[in-house]
Amino acid sequence: MAEFTSLSDAIDRHVHDGDTVALEGFTHLIPFAAGHEIIRQRRRDLTLVRMTPDIIYDQLIGMGCARKMIFSWAGNPGAGSLHRFRDAVEHGLPHPLEIEEHSHAGMATRYATSASGLPFGILRGYTGTDLASVTKNIAWVTCPFTGELLAAVPALDLDVGVICAQQADREGNVMLWGITGVQKETVLGARRSIVLVEEVVDSFSPHVNGVVLPNWTVDSIAVVPSGSFPSYAQDYSERANGFYAYWEPISRDNEVFQSWMGEHVLATENHAQFLASLDAREWESNGD
Amino acid sequence: MTSVLDAELAWTSDEMMAVAAARELADATVCFVGIGLPSTAANLARATHAPRAVLIYESGCIGAKPDRVPPSIGDGVLSRSADAVVAVPEIFTYWLQAGRIDVGFLGAAQVDRWGNINTTVVGEYGAPSVRLPGAGGAPEIATSCQRVIITLRHSPRALVEKVDFVTSFGHGDGSGSRERLGLPGAGPQVIITDLGVLRFNDDDAQFVLTEVHPGVEVDDVIAATGWKLQVAPSLRETPPPRRVELDALRSFVKG
Numbered sequence: 151m152a153e154f155t156s157l158s159d160a161i162d163r164h165v166h167d168g169d170t171v172a173l174e175g176f177t178h179l180i181p182f183a184a185g186h187e188i189i190r191q192r193r194r195d196l197t198l199v200r201m202t203p204d205i206i207y208d209q210l211i212g213m214g215c216a217r218k219m220i221f222s223w224a225g226n227p228g229a230g231s232l233h234r235f236r237d238a239v240e241h242g243l244p245h246p247l248e249i250e251e252h253s254h255a256g257m258a259t260r261y262a263t264s265a266s267g268l269p270f271g272i273l274r275g276y277t278g279t280d281l282a283s284v285t286k287n288i289a290w291v292t293c294p295f296t297g298e299l300l301a302a303v304p305a306l307d308l309d310v311g312v313i314c315a316q317q318a319d320r321e322g323n324v325m326l327w328g329i330t331g332v333q334k335e336t337v338l339g340a341r342r343s344i345v346l347v348e349e350v351v352d353s354f355s356p357h358v359n360g361v362v363l364p365n366w367t368v369d370s371i372a373v374v375p376s377g378s379f380p381s382y383a384q385d386y387s388e389r390a391n392g393f394y395a396y397w398e399p400i401s402r403d404n405e406v407f408q409s410w411m412g413e414h415v416l417a418t419e420n421h422a423q424f425l426a427s428l429d430a431r432e433w434e435s436n437g438d
Numbered sequence: 439m440t441s442v443l444d445a446e447l448a449w450t451s452d453e454m455m456a457v458a459a460a461r462e463l464a465d466a467t468v469c470f471v472g473i474g475l476p477s478t479a480a481n482l483a484r485a486t487h488a489p490r491a492v493l494i495y496e497s498g499c500i501g502a503k504p505d506r507v508p509p510s511i512g513d514g515v516l517s518r519s520a521d522a523v524v525a526v527p528e529i530f531t532y533w534l535q536a537g538r539i540d541v542g543f544l545g546a547a548q549v550d551r552w553g554n555i556n557t558t559v560v561g562e563y564g565a566p567s568v569r570l571p572g573a574g575g576a577p578e579i580a581t582s583c584q585r586v587i588i589t590l591r592h593s594p595r596a597l598v599e600k601v602d603f604v605t606s607f608g609h610g611d612g613s614g615s616r617e618r619l620g621l622p623g624a625g626p627q628v629i630i631t632d633l634g635v636l637r638f639n640d641d642d643a644q645f646v647l648t649e650v651h652p653g654v655e656v657d658d659v660i661a662a663t664g665w666k667l668q669v670a671p672s673l674r675e676t677p678p679p680r681r682v683e684l685d686a687l688r689s690f691v692k693g
Contacts, residue, residue: 176497176526177512201526202574225571227473228509239569251558254496255530255578262527274535275578277619278607284563299620328517329497331526359523384514391509 152322152368157346157377157421160370161187164342165196168217169309172199172340173206174261176331177227177389179314180381181346182206183374183421189213190416199306201257201332205380205397208232209415211247212407218248220306222257226401229394233401243404250285256303261332264305264339276301311340314378315363316386318347319354322365327357328384334361337368344370346377348386374421392436449679451632452591454651456482456687457679459543459589459630466490469541470534470579473511475589476543478691479630481507485686494539496575498524507691530575534582537622542583544576546590548601551644551665552615553588553608553626555580556601563603573605580606585624592631598664613643633659635676642668649676 155163165171165188173181185206188196195217198207203224210216212234224235238247252260255275263271272291282288282301291302313333315326324345326333337343345368354362376383380393400410418424449457459479463469465488471480477495481504484491493502497512501521508515517523524533533539547570548556555576559566580586586608590596608626609615616625626645629636635649646668650656652675660667679687 177510178497178514178517221572223572223574224569227511231569231571236569240566251572253573253577254526254575255535258527258530273531273578274582277581277621278604278610278615279573279577280558280563280604281573281577328514329499329512329523331497331512334525335527359517361525382514384517389510389514394509 152324152365152371154322155370155372157183157187157372157374158191160344160372161191164310164344164370165193167193168195170197170199170307171310171312172306172308172336173312174200174331174333174336175314175378175381176202176329178329178331178381179326179333179378179383180204180206181312181314181377182379182381183346183377183424184312184344185210186415186421186424188215189411199308201254202227203232203235205232205394208234208401209411211235211238212244212401212404213411214244216247218250220250220252222252222254226394226397228391229398234404234407237404250287251281252285252288252303253281256288256301258332260303260306261335261339263303264308265335268305270302270304272300272302274300306339308336308340309342311336311343313337314346314383316348316383317351317354318345318371319351322368322371323354324363324368324371325354325357325360327360330359330361334363337363342369343367344372346372346374348375348377348383349373376425377421379425390433392433395436396433447679447681447684449684451651453684453687454676454679455589455591455630455632457683458635458649458651458676459587460486460683462587462628462630463488463491463541463543467540468492468494468538469543470494470496470539470583472544472576472579473508474545476545478507478687479589480543481690482683482687485690486683494529494533496526496529498526498529500524500533530578534578537582539583540585542579542586544579544586544588544606546588546596548596548598549588549590549608549629550598550601552610552612553629553638553645554601554604554610555588555606555608556603558603558605560602576606580608580625581621581623583623586626587628587630588626589630592633592659592662594662594664597631597662609638609643613640633662637670639670644668646670647673649674651676652678
């Protein structure tokens with residue numbers, strides 16, 4: 151049954167060194183605040199799972215939290231590369247990073263498989279690609295009914311799933327809407343789950359594409375306004391597009407990166423302090 | 439002498455590329471759209487000759503109608519303007535895998551003469567000289583859509599003899615590869631660059647140059663291509679951008 155707690159307590163309780171952790175959110179509702187808290191608590195040897203590891207995993211990798219990453223698209227959307235990720239892969243900095251890469255369809259199948267409690271999922275995918283030869287978790291099965299050859303991928307063995315949602319009610323039910331990605335699958339497919347919400351409401355209003363996670367499917371709920379910044383929460387905030395361009399030169403130089411993370415993440419105690427430490431004028435000229 | 443009208447109608451090679459790419463998308467087509475150049479071109483098509491084109495983004499947005507260039511695949515302007523927003527596992531299964539998409543519109547870091555796409559690594563996979571973002575939705579877009587349009591800027595590093603890594607399968611090593619693998623769609627049919635247009639020729643089993651953009655010499659296109667580019671006998675010049683196309687493009691990019 152969902153318990154309301156601070157974000158730092160939720161991370162302390164659920165995320166352990168060596169865990170396999172998914173922080174999900176497809177462009178929308180990315181749980182940045184949870185990533186920062188994992189960095190503050192100096193977790194190590196994590197296997198990080200995410201379809202689109204953008205800035206949030208660049209930060210976790212650059213700060214030495216990750217041993218392995220399972221993903222399908224690792225870039226800074228609309229702005230370029232993830233340089234801390236690239237440094238890890240191309241130069242082993244700050245230490246070598248094991249990677250396991252898939253296509254989006256393959257990762258989405260893995261999440262859905264995890265939520266379904268099945269050992270593996272199937273898709274019509276990966277045919278003819280070199281991905282199948284470099285990723286051991288891609289195999290082939292023959293349909294017992296038609297004989298069609300299909301790709302098979304295993305469930306994700308998630309210790310922890312972390313997402314953002316717009317709202318929780320007072321009983322701890324959670325509601326999210328807009329682009330909902332694989333967030334439902336992340337929560338249902340993980341042994342433990344943390345949901346960051348913008349606010350707590352007395353009752354939910356219906357929303358187009360609204361997804362409700364009943365309180366008995368969630369472990370911890372933390373109220374973290376703008377917890378997805380610089381991503382966004384539809385009907386609460388706009389994506390800080392300029393921040394993604396602003397991040398490019400910070401990520402490019404490890405010293406600049408370490409200094410930025412030190413000032414804005416390690417030297418702040420929580421997400422509210424993190425937000426207060428930023429100066430939006432530094433990226434708003436990049437265009438929002 | 440350049441007239442005032444001509445000066446107003448001056449365009450960049452990127453704009454010519456977007457306009458030429460947009461023209462490839464017929465009206466009422468259901469199109470799975472990659473971010474960046476494909477998204478710009480697909481929306482230009484919708485704003486001009488293809489108002490009934492249905493644009494689908496891998497974030498789950500079906501029938502998105504953005505009024506400015508979305509900087510990411512999951513921008514709020516996509517979800518708020520969509521006919522429907524579905525979960526990501528659903529977009530790749532019920533919609534893409536099931537064969538409901540006419541056209542896949544993709545970008546690429548590298549593409550080869552057979553339309554295979556690399557967005558994974560330059561160099562060896564285990565020790566890459568450049569690590570690229572990876573596959574995203576492209577491998578299944580390239581195989582499950584009925585046809586595929588590719589757009590990218592022309593250079594010998596981008597249009598290569600053979601891709602370093604097949605992220606998304608085009609025509610393998612030539613004609614018949616897709617049939618042998620049992621792939622449902624026809625695969626990449628056209629590559630639009632900032633210099634011209636290449637179309638897949640079944641007889642030659644490779645991409646050949648069929649159009650050059652105004653002001654571009656055929657030799658320049660050949661020099662900017664990493665394989666020995668064949669020129670179609672029917673080679674023609676791309677019609678220049680029309681005012682309505684440039685106006686729509688500029689207003690969409692400006693937002």
